[in-house]
Amino acid sequence: MPIVHVHLIEGPSREQKESMIREVSQAISRSLASPMERIRVIIHEIPRSDFGIAGEPASKLHP
Amino acid sequence: MPIVHVHLIEGPSREQKESMIREVSQAISRSLASPMERIRVIIHEIPRSDFGIAGEPASKLHP
Amino acid sequence: MPIVHVHLIEGPSREQKESMIREVSQAISRSLASPMERIRVIIHEIPRSDFGIAGEPASKLHP
Amino acid sequence: MPIVHVHLIEGPSREQKESMIREVSQAISRSLASPMERIRVIIHEIPRSDFGIAGEPASKLHP
Amino acid sequence: MPIVHVHLIEGPSREQKESMIREVSQAISRSLASPMERIRVIIHEIPRSDFGIAGEPASKLHP
Amino acid sequence: MPIVHVHLIEGPSREQKESMIREVSQAISRSLASPMERIRVIIHEIPRSDFGIAGEPASKLHP
Numbered sequence: 001m002p003i004v005h006v007h008l009i010e011g012p013s014r015e016q017k018e019s020m021i022r023e024v025s026q027a028i029s030r031s032l033a034s035p036m037e038r039i040r041v042i043i044h045e046i047p048r049s050d051f052g053i054a055g056e057p058a059s060k061l062h063p
Numbered sequence: 064m065p066i067v068h069v070h071l072i073e074g075p076s077r078e079q080k081e082s083m084i085r086e087v088s089q090a091i092s093r094s095l096a097s098p099m100e101r102i103r104v105i106i107h108e109i110p111r112s113d114f115g116i117a118g119e120p121a122s123k124l125h126p
Numbered sequence: 127m128p129i130v131h132v133h134l135i136e137g138p139s140r141e142q143k144e145s146m147i148r149e150v151s152q153a154i155s156r157s158l159a160s161p162m163e164r165i166r167v168i169i170h171e172i173p174r175s176d177f178g179i180a181g182e183p184a185s186k187l188h189p
Numbered sequence: 190m191p192i193v194h195v196h197l198i199e200g201p202s203r204e205q206k207e208s209m210i211r212e213v214s215q216a217i218s219r220s221l222a223s224p225m226e227r228i229r230v231i232i233h234e235i236p237r238s239d240f241g242i243a244g245e246p247a248s249k250l251h252p
Numbered sequence: 253m254p255i256v257h258v259h260l261i262e263g264p265s266r267e268q269k270e271s272m273i274r275e276v277s278q279a280i281s282r283s284l285a286s287p288m289e290r291i292r293v294i295i296h297e298i299p300r301s302d303f304g305i306a307g308e309p310a311s312k313l314h315p
Numbered sequence: 316m317p318i319v320h321v322h323l324i325e326g327p328s329r330e331q332k333e334s335m336i337r338e339v340s341q342a343i344s345r346s347l348a349s350p351m352e353r354i355r356v357i358i359h360e361i362p363r364s365d366f367g368i369a370g371e372p373a374s375k376l377h378p
Contacts, residue, residue, distance in 0.1 A: 001310070016284055017113060021118065022115075022283075023279035024279045031272035031274075042129065050232035052193075052228075054228060055210065057210055064179060067132050067133075068130070080238060089153070089244065091146060092244075094145040094146035104241030105196055107235075107239075116127060121127070130304075144309055148304075148308070155307075175329055176357065177358075181341065181351050182333075182337070190373070193320070195317060195319050196318040209347055211346075216342040269364060270375075273370065274370045276367075294361055
C-alpha cells in the first residue's frame with residue numbers, strides 16, 4: 001500500500017506529470033512487488049518563490 | 064500535540080471541509096485523550112490531474 | 127481517496143492508535159461522503175526529543 | 190542533506206518568505222554543521238479555511 | 253529538484269529499498285527531464301499497527 | 316501557526332537537535348513575525364539506507 005508524495009518546482013506539463021505518475025508507480029510496483037492498484041502518487045507543485053535551494057528561493061537562482 | 068495532514072482530491076465545499084476539521088479533531092481528542100486546543104489539521108487539496116491512483120491521474124479515471 | 131498523516135508524540139497504546147485510526151477514518155468518511163475503504167491513515171510517532179514546541183523539545187517541557 | 194517543509198497560513202509577503210528561507214537554512218546549517226548548498230526548504234502556503242486550530246478553521250478564529 | 257517521500261508498510265529488504273530508490277529516481281528523471289543528481293528519495297517505513305486501511309490497522313487486516 | 320517538518324539523515328546528537336529546534340523556531344519567528352509559542356518543529360530522522368541521493372542510498376555514497 002505504498003503512498004508517494006512528489007514535490008516539484010511548478011512547470012511540468014500535464015503530459016509530463018501523467019507519465020511521471022505512471023512511471024513512478026511502475027517503479028514502485030516492480031521493486032517492491034506491490035500491486036499497481038494499491039499505489040497512490042500525490043504531486044505537490046511548488047512555486048519557484050517557495051522552493052529554497054541553498055538558502056535562496058529558486059526564483060532567484062534560475063530567474 | 065497532534066498534527067494532522069489530510070490530502071484530498073479537490074472538490075469538497077467549504078462546509079464539508081469545516082465539518083471535517085471539527086470531526087477529525089474530535090476523533091483525535093477522544094481516542095488519544097488530547098485536549099482539542101492542541102490539535103492542528105492541515106488540508107492539502109490536490110488537483111485531479113496530480114493525484115495518481117493505480118498509475119493513472121484521477122482526472123482520467125473519473126473524468 | 128483521502129490520505130491522512132497523523133504526527134504524535136510517542137506514547138499512545140496500541141489500542142489508542144487502533145481506535146484513533148477507526149474514528150478518524152469514520153470522521154473523514156462522514157464529513158466528505160467518502161467510502162471507508164478508500165481512506166488511508168498513517169501514524170508517525172515522534173520521540174519527545176524530536177518534537178519542538180515553542181522552541182524547546184517536548185522532552186524538556188514535560189519531562 | 191536536510192529537507193525542510195514549512196506549513197504556513199497564507200499571507201506572508203515574498204520578502205518575508207525569502208528571508209524565512211535564508212534564515213531557516215542558516216539555522217539548520219549552523220546547528221547541524223551541514224553545508225548550506227545541501228539544504229532544501231519547501232513552503233506550503235495553506236488557505237485560512239484549510240488550516241484547523243482546535244477544531245475550527247483559522248478563517249473563523251481570526252476572520 | 254524533485255523531492256520524493258515514499259511511505260511503506262515495514263518489511264521490504266535492504267535490496268528492495270535500494271532498487272526502489274534507483275528505479276523511482278530514474279522514473280522521475282526520465283519523465284520530467286530532471287538530472288539524477290538533483291533527485292532525493294526519502295523512505296518512511298511504517299509499522300503495520302500504524303498504517304490504517306479502511307479504518308483498520310494493516311496488522312489486523314493481514315496478520 | 317507555522318508547522319515545520321525537518322527530514323535528516325540519522326546521526327545528530329541530542330544537543331544538536333535541541334539547538335536546531337531552537338534556532339529554526341527563532342528564524343521562523345523573526346522572519347514571519349510569528350510568536351514563538353505557536354511554532355512546532357518535528358524532526359524525522361531517516362536511516363542512511365532509506366535516504367536516496369541521486370539514485371543511491373546515502374549508505375552507499377558515504378559508507
